[in-house]
Amino acid sequence: MTNRLLIDQAEHETRVALIEGDRVVDVVIERQAHRSAVGNIYLxxxxxxxxxxxxxxxxxxxxxxxxxxxxxxxxxPRARAAAERLSREAAEAAAASAAAAAAAAAAVTAALEPDEDAEEPETVVAAPPVPNARARRLTIGxxxxxxxxxxxxxxxxxxxxxxxxxxxxxxxxxxxxxxxxxxxxxxxxxxxxxxxxxxxxxxxxxxxxxxxxxxxxxxxxxxxxxxxxxxxxxxxxxxxxxxxxxxxxxxxxxxxLHLDLDPLLRALRDQAQEGVAEILVDEPVAYERALVFARRFMPHLEDRIRLWDRPEALFEVFDVEEVIAEALQPRVRLPSGGFVVIDQTEALTAIDVNTGRFVGEADQEATVLHTNLEAAEVIAHQLRLRNLGGLIVIDFIDMERAENRQKLYDAFRAAMVGDRAATTVLPMSELGLVQMTRKRGRESLAQVLTEDCQACGGTGRVKSAETVAYEVMRAARRLLLRPRPGKVAARALTVMAAPEVAALLTEPRLGMVEAVAELTDAVLEVRADPALARDAFDLVERD
Incomplete structure (x- = not known):
């Protein structure tokens, strides 16, 4: 299996892709205007x-x-000084507690000694408990x-x-x-x-x-x-x-105080491991910089660095562009016909596994296990490819047999071994969920390449045409019925709305316009405006 490191260097952008065998496993994209600060040291x-x-x-x-x-x-330094002070105070408190305990023990021993002149046994009072003398945990203060x-x-x-x-x-x-x-x-x-x-x-x-x-x-x-x-x-x-x-x-x-290497040289330092047989750089100046760096710090890599001077784009020849485009989609197909849905939110990343069109054979449990095992491999790959970090919750398809759930958990853990990021994977819960964390250093691929939708504000949902149509009619009714001191009530109103909303407003079966016109004794005209977003509309009064 040949592993390759591809470096696509543009004027203001560096893209790095690691290919293991025939599969793209890692993509790093960094732009000059948004350089990563991870690893930098500051005063x-x-x-x-x-x-x-x-x-x-x-x-x-x-x-x-x-x-x-x-x-x-x-x-x-301030914390180390505080730790020394607290440790010293704890030691002094421990010594004082030990002395108090010894004195209390001596008093108890003396009280237990028989007194020949006493008519009744003496009452012995227990010594107070010794306080915890351990140093407290350092606070931010x-x-x-x-x-x-x-x-x-x-x-x-x-x-x-x-x-x-x-x-x-x-x-x-x-x-x-x-x-x-x-x-x-x-x-x-x-x-x-x-x-x-x-x-x-x-x-x-x-x-x-x-x-x-x-x-x-x-x-x-x-x-x-x-x-x-x-x-x-x-x-x-x-x-x-x-x-x-x-x-x-x-x-x-x-x-x-110290800035980490730029994306090109950082890729050579961190990703060009022994398993990488070929490092392809598609820009002559970047190629020369890579050679100089390798000669000085990583001489064993020098003969693996090659200039990509073919007319075809480097990332297109190795299908990296297609992989990046697919990594921005929420749905990932499984070989058997099932699919995985990846939903990245601000709080966590939720992943759902579905059998899709895969129906298997006679045994449903075997069908589900097969789909889950495929999904475990694909999810491990996608987490690394998309650079998803933080809290991740995976909803595998529920299985009845405990041995199958353990087999799935072991398979997923094994699939995560090649990930360079630190991960923690908890056993499957009673609800069939796998909870895990993956260390997040830089932005995910989607965060680098995309921004919130201007229409939906990043929610992924917009109001339906029917909802907007009812909002238009309520606004029209308020406008036509509001008091207008010194003026007669408006007798006509023009409604400007998106085409799909306008179509609903004028649908005879619904009778929206007719109902408002009858209530307000006004004339309503609806016009479709393709320039308007679905949830935008305008009301123009005409006396």
Missing amino acids: GKVSRVLPGMQAAFVGVGLGRNAFLHADDARVL DCVADGDQIMVQVTKDAVKGKGARLTANISLPGRHLVFTPFQGGVGVSRRIESEAERQRLHDIVQPLAEAGEGGFIVRTAAEGATPEELQADAQYLRTLWADLEASAARGGAPRP
């Missing part, structure tokens, strides 16, 4: 602390203020204050009126490694399947992590890397981090 200024939300708004120079949650702010200048990284682009999402837990990606300044230890990419290779890489990187603060994550691209290459990457990332700290110390927020 931000806290503009407002929100204790009720355990978050803060931070200005980083992206227009709308970005959002920083307390969970993502606990590595900041412990982490930041209004006006603080803090180093933050964008983890999620701004979407639909919401500011970008930030974290203070910085990560710096390199060629083979990702440096995590505030998290120690070594992690290895789960995409490296060989246990021997995973252990080899861990053993090489572990001393590099122990040589200073922070830790490293070994990337998939590090498979087969030499100790010298890994050491050079680690040194480069530590130097970059030192430069960022020095720059941040000079102040001047808000301003960028």
Whole structure:
């Protein structure tokens, strides 16, 4: 199976498509006017602390203020100082509690000793419970204050009126490694399947992590890397981090400290893995930039990069244009004849599975299982292709047998293995729903390529012609019957409406116009105006 990375470079737009075998699995489209900020590092200024939300708004120079949650702010200097103070107070409280407990225990022991002169047994009073001396959880007020200048990284682009999402837990990606300044230890990419290779890489990187603060994550691209290459990457990332700290110390927020690679080079770094046999670039300048980048940072890719100089469009030859067009449609056909409907809303993405025209054989359960298994594979592919993130709810067709529901769940989990985004899939609920989350960093394909419909406002529905016709008649009746001091009542009215509405108004069987004319003793004229939207109309009085 040949995997290809296609890069279509235009003057103000970069499109990247990853093809595995004969299937397009990932499409990234980025325009110069709307560059993704994910991965960028800024020196931000806290503009407002929100204790009720355990978050803060931070200005980083992206227009709308970005959002920083307390969970993502606990590595900041103010937070670390608060954590040390709380830990110290908790230790002191624990010591005091231990001393109080010891004293209480001694008092109890003494009270239990027999007193030969006492006529009655003494009453023993239990010691009060020892309070919980653990340090409390840091709040957003412990982490930041209004006006603080803090180093933050964008983890999620701004979407639909919401500011970008930030974290203070910085990560710096390199060629083979990702440096995590505030998290120690070594992690290895789960995409490296060989246990021997995973252990080899861990053993090489572990001393590099122990040589200073922070830790490293070994990337998939590090498979087969030499100790010298890994050491050079680690040194480069530590130097970059030192430069960022020095720059941040000079102040001047808000301003960028480090911008991630542009879409072309980012595609080479993140998507041109070992399985990619060919990288096709359709623009000469972009091709040369890709070669220069590969020679310096990823020499094993240089001989795979080729210039697409044929007259046919790159994305059309590999059917990427058709795949993009289909990915904007809500319905996806299954091989057996069933279909999947994908409905992306602001709150979540709802996915429904239907058998369609597939009727199977004699066993209904087998028919449903077959459709569901097909749908599991297609849904996993579409989530990645469309870059759908956040909360996702899948309504598979209900099955009676528990073993079939488990088989479907296992198949869906297996289909999601190739997804680079972090996912969490819960077992099927009693209602037959699969709930999952998929990490959302950038906008979905539909959000990049489309906008809300001007006619329906993004709801996907418009008023029916019949509804508008009744609205027209109610408006006409109010207009003709309203008081007009000093003037006689209007005797004629011209109604301008969309053709389909006008047709209903003049339908003799419905008698809409006749009913209003009889009630108001006026003459109504209906004219069809193709320039009007369905729910628009105009009423013109004539004396």
